[in-house]
Amino acid sequence: MSRTRIHSFAVSVDGFGTGEGLSLESPFGHAGHRLHEWMFATRYGHTMFGKDGGGGGVDDAFAQQFLPGIGAEIMEAGKFGPPGWQDDPGWRGWWGPNPPFHTPTFVLTHRPRPSIEMEGGTTFHFLAASPTEALDTARDAAAGQDVRIGGGVTVVRDFLAAGLVDHMHTAIVPIVLGRGVRLWDGLEGLERDYDTEAVSSPSGVTHVTFTRKTVS
Numbered sequence: 001m002s003r004t005r006i007h008s009f010a011v012s013v014d015g016f017g018t019g020e021g022l023s024l025e026s027p028f029g030h031a032g033h034r035l036h037e038w039m040f041a042t043r044y045g046h047t048m049f050g051k052d053g054g055g056g057g058v059d060d061a062f063a064q065q066f067l068p069g070i071g072a073e074i075m076e077a078g079k080f081g082p083p084g085w086q087d088d089p090g091w092r093g094w095w096g097p098n099p100p101f102h103t104p105t106f107v108l109t110h111r112p113r114p115s116i117e118m119e120g121g122t123t124f125h126f127l128a129a130s131p132t133e134a135l136d137t138a139r140d141a142a143a144g145q146d147v148r149i150g151g152g153v154t155v156v157r158d159f160l161a162a163g164l165v166d167h168m169h170t171a172i173v174p175i176v177l178g179r180g181v182r183l184w185d186g187l188e189g190l191e192r193d194y195d196t197e198a199v200s201s202p203s204g205v206t207h208v209t210f211t212r213k214t215v216s
């Protein structure tokens with residue numbers, strides 16, 4: 001059975017998944033890269049950017065779960081590009097010619113455009129659809145594998161609110177952002193539907209997983 005998964009979704013201790021003031025120069029606004037420094041320091045993070053080295057341990061063990069078993073990703077407009085990318089017909093995402101997804105990747109936007117085939121197996125498709133419709137489309141493309149919800153913050157919140165997420169890994173990063181886009185708003189009592197576990201890393205990050213309870 002194909003599952004819906006979220007991996008390495010980073011949140012500040014005060015619950016923000018991105019900062020304020022997003023732009024081409026600052027994809028996470030005033031948060032800078034602080035939400036993901038833990039991941040860039042891992043072996044996985046180094047491999048992702050074609051570099052050797054990087055640390056093992058707890059952070060790497062979680063980061064390594066991003067790709068295996070995933071057949072498609074859903075992301076939202078705010079992850080694909082900075083505010084206003086919809087006005088640039090040449091915008092192809094942040095990640096260069098070979099994005100780190102390697103699967104069909106569905107970008108939710110109210111201003112769809114033709115699909116873009118990238119190197120390494122990533123093809124960006126653009127669609128305006130409800131979370132349920134988007135998931136049906138991504139599941140077909142995933143050919144029996146799991147679908148990852150990649151972010152930004154609003155899409156993760158929308159899929160959680162719609163009860164469509166089977167497994168989520170959040171990395172709670174020990175920084176206080178104070179402003180930005182909140183992940184948890186409107187999700188009161190979310191934990192009731194999930195088995196939760198937490199592991200802290202020497203980096204200061206706490207990895208919290210939510211795995212949907214099985215109905216017996």
Ligand SMILES: NC(=O)c1ccc[n+]([C@@H]2O[C@H](COP(=O)([O-])OP(=O)(O)OC[C@H]3O[C@@H](n4cnc5c(N)ncnc54)[C@H](OP(=O)(O)O)[C@@H]3O)[C@@H](O)[C@H]2O)c1
Pocket residue numbers: 008009010011017018019022027028029035075076077078079080086108109110111127128129130131150151152153154155156181
């Ligand atoms: N913390 C993390 O681990 C993490 C991971 C990934 C990304 N991020 C960050 O999250 C931020 C973006 O998050 P966000 O909450 O601002 O925005 P977002 O969730 O990425 O995107 C919101 C946009 O998606 C489009 N959209 C939403 N629902 C739609 C639907 N049902 N159908 C069609 N289009 C829909 C709309 O764009 P249109 O105007 O095009 O319609 C809307 O403005 C960025 O800073 C990104 O870097 C964080």
